[in-house]
Amino acid sequence: MDATTPGGNPVVPTHARTAPVDPTPTGVASADVRPVDPTPADPTPADPTPPDPGRVGWAVGVDVGGTKVLAALLAADGTVVATHRVPTVPGPDGLVAAVRTCVEVLTAEQGLAVAALSGVGVGVPGVVDPVTGTVEHAVNVGVERPFALAAAVAAALGGRVPVRVENDLNAAVVGAAHTVDAHPAPRDLAFLALGTGVAAGLLLDGTLRRGARRAAGEVGHLTLVPDGLACGCGQRGCVEQYASGSAVQAAWPATDGRPAPVALFAAAAAGDPHAVAVRDRFAWAVAGAVRILVLTCDVDHVVLGGGVSGVGEPLLDAVRVELARETAVSPFLASLRLAERVHLAPRDVPVGAVGAALVGRGEVV
Numbered sequence: 108m109d110a111t112t113p114g115g116n117p118v119v120p121t122h123a124r125t126a127p128v129d130p131t132p133t134g135v136a137s138a139d140v141r142p143v144d145p146t147p148a149d150p151t152p153a154d155p156t157p158p159d160p161g162r163v164g165w166a167v168g169v170d171v172g173g174t175k176v177l178a179a180l181l182a183a184d185g186t187v188v189a190t191h192r193v194p195t196v197p198g199p200d201g202l203v204a205a206v207r208t209c210v211e212v213l214t215a216e217q218g219l220a221v222a223a224l225s226g227v228g229v230g231v232p233g234v235v236d237p238v239t240g241t242v243e244h245a246v247n248v249g250v251e252r253p254f255a256l257a258a259a260v261a262a263a264l265g266g267r268v269p270v271r272v273e274n275d276l277n278a279a280v281v282g283a284a285h286t287v288d289a290h291p292a293p294r295d296l297a298f299l300a301l302g303t304g305v306a307a308g309l310l311l312d313g314t315l316r317r318g319a320r321r322a323a324g325e326v327g328h329l330t331l332v333p334d335g336l337a338c339g340c341g342q343r344g345c346v347e348q349y350a351s352g353s354a355v356q357a358a359w360p361a362t363d364g365r366p367a368p369v370a371l372f373a374a375a376a377a378g379d380p381h382a383v384a385v386r387d388r389f390a391w392a393v394a395g396a397v398r399i400l401v402l403t404c405d406v407d408h409v410v411l412g413g414g415v416s417g418v419g420e421p422l423l424d425a426v427r428v429e430l431a432r433e434t435a436v437s438p439f440l441a442s443l444r445l446a447e448r449v450h451l452a453p454r455d456v457p458v459g460a461v462g463a464a465l466v467g468r469g470e471v472v
Contacts, residue, residue, distance in 0.1 A: 164225050167210045168282075168464025170275060170457060171195065171202065171231040173247040173303075178209035179460035180217065181468075185285060189213055190457060197249025202231070202256065207263040222267040228467025229256060229270065230278030230459050234321055237471075240272045273466045275459055276300055276324060277315055280308030281471060282462025283410040286453050295406045297324070298458070299396055302413035305347035307396075311404060315471055327351070331395050346399075349392035352415045358385045366414065372421045390425035397430065397449055398440075412452035423451050 164183030169176060176195050180188045191209045195201070206229055214221050233245025240257025242250055250256075261270040273281075280298035287293050294313040300306055305327030309316040316323045327347035328340050335344025348354055352368060359374070359382065361367040371389070374382035397409050416422060427446040434440040452458050465471065 164468060165219065166224055166226045166228065166464040166468035167213055168228045168278070168460040168462065168467055169206050169209050169230065170278065170459030170463055171205070171229060171248055172275075172459075173232075176205040176209060177457055177460050178206075178213060179457050179464055180213040180219075181461060181464035185461075187456065187461060189216055190460065191216075195248060199250055199254045199256075199259065202248060202250065203259045203263050206260050210264060210268075220267075221264055224268045224468075226467035226469060227260065227264070227268055227270045228278065228463035228465065229260065229272045230275040230463040230466070231256065231272060232275050235272055235274040235277075236321075237271065237273050237317075240270070242272060269467075271466050271469070271471075273463065273471065274308075274317070274321070276306055276308035277317065277471075278308075278462035278466055279412060279459045280310050280410075280462065281315065281465050282456075282458035282460070283308075283408075283412065283452060284310055285461055285465060286456050286458060287408055287410065287450065289408070293408050295404065296408040296410065297400045297404065297406045298410045298412055298452070299326075299393075299400065300413035301351060301393065301411060301415035303351060303353050305351045305396060307400060309404060309406070311406070326396050326399050329399060331392060346392060346396050350389065350396050352413070354392070355385075355389055355415065358389070366417065368415045368418045368422070372418050372425075376421065386425060387429070390422075390429045393422075393426050394429040394433065394445075397426065398433070398445060401443060401445055401448060407448060409449050410452050410458075411449065412458060416452055417454075419451065419454070423449065 166181050167178055168181060169178040172195060174195055175192055177190065177192045179190045182188050191212050193205050193208055196205060210221060210227055231242050231245055232247050233242050233250060235242045240255060241253050242256050243253040244251060257270045257272045276298060279300065280296060283298040284293050284296050287296065296310045298308040307324035307326050309324050328342060328345045330342065330344045331346045331349055332344035336348040337343050338345040338348050355371055356367040359367055359371040361370045363370060371382055371386055375386040400406055400409055426449055430446040434445055
């Protein structure tokens with residue numbers, strides 16, 4: 108939930124848009140917004156080139172992670188035209204420079220002026236105020252104190268394009284909704300990120316749900332095992348101690364260079380009994396997170412994303428088998444058809460960057 112609109116902001120599906128987006132709504136950084144840092148990295152003069160009428164609605168979305176920054180150029184019809192990836196350089200200056208590089212490389216490759224973009228969106232971990240465009244407590248990317256990221260990026264781009272900032276999981280759920288093959292477009296969806304930790308982005312009644320303290324979707328810190336493993340949050344038995352990539356690494360350390368989840372599922376498929384037990388316990392924990400999301404929010408779709416989702420279909424199959432086992436003994440759970448609601452984020456679509464692009468061009472208003 109943002110500071111001005113109870114319940115959060117409506118998300119307008121791409122195919123349903125009928126009117127252009129106001130390029131400078133409240134909280135969007137543009138040329139008349141001064142950045143916190145008075146000397147942003149090498150700002151370039153404003154590009155006087157008028158927008159190309161054939162590319163109205165194009166936007167760049169930038170998904171900022173702890174190790175990489177991945178950007179996508181999105182056409183008006185939602186097609187990913189091109190992507191660009193650079194390493195994450197922690198700290199405000201490194202973050203701004205990475206976003207600027209991605210935007211300028213992607214537009215230059217397509218012969219597109221930065222000024223022709225409908226917007227730039229940045230999905231970043233941490234506590235994000237989408238109204239002011241500030242981010243804080245983003246320790247994984249070196250931003251702990253409040254930093255006006257949207258304003259700094261807008262200035263670095265010479266004030267040529269509006270810039271919007273959103274929490275990375277919120278951007279990802281918008282991107283995931285864009286990829287789900289459903290008619291009508293999904294209005295109730297969760298993006299469950301299985302990475303170093305576990306958390307979810309929520310789209311409820313077509314509205315991006317941030318929460319009163321912007322902590323909606325922190326399912327990784329709900330108790331799954333009473334008096335279980337200690338969690339860094341100070342509690343014990345949290346979901347992310349059993350359903351995260353870190354949990355897999357702890358239970359099945361990778362020794363051959365492959366990601367631990369990939370190695371685990373391969374060993375289980377080969378019949379290693381210990382691997383089977385570890386895999387099944389992991390699937391049980393992920394199924395628990397799915398069950399929490401469905402029972403609390405009744406979402407139609409739970410999209411599994413994050414690093415662990417790179418395991419692919421074997422992960423989806425294991426989670427669905429566990430959900431089927433649980434529903435077999437509960438007519439109530441069976442009526443909810445939990446297994447049918449779970450999907451994998453598509454490997455060939457960078458949902459975080461796509462969602463950020465949709466945010467950038469004003470699809471979350």
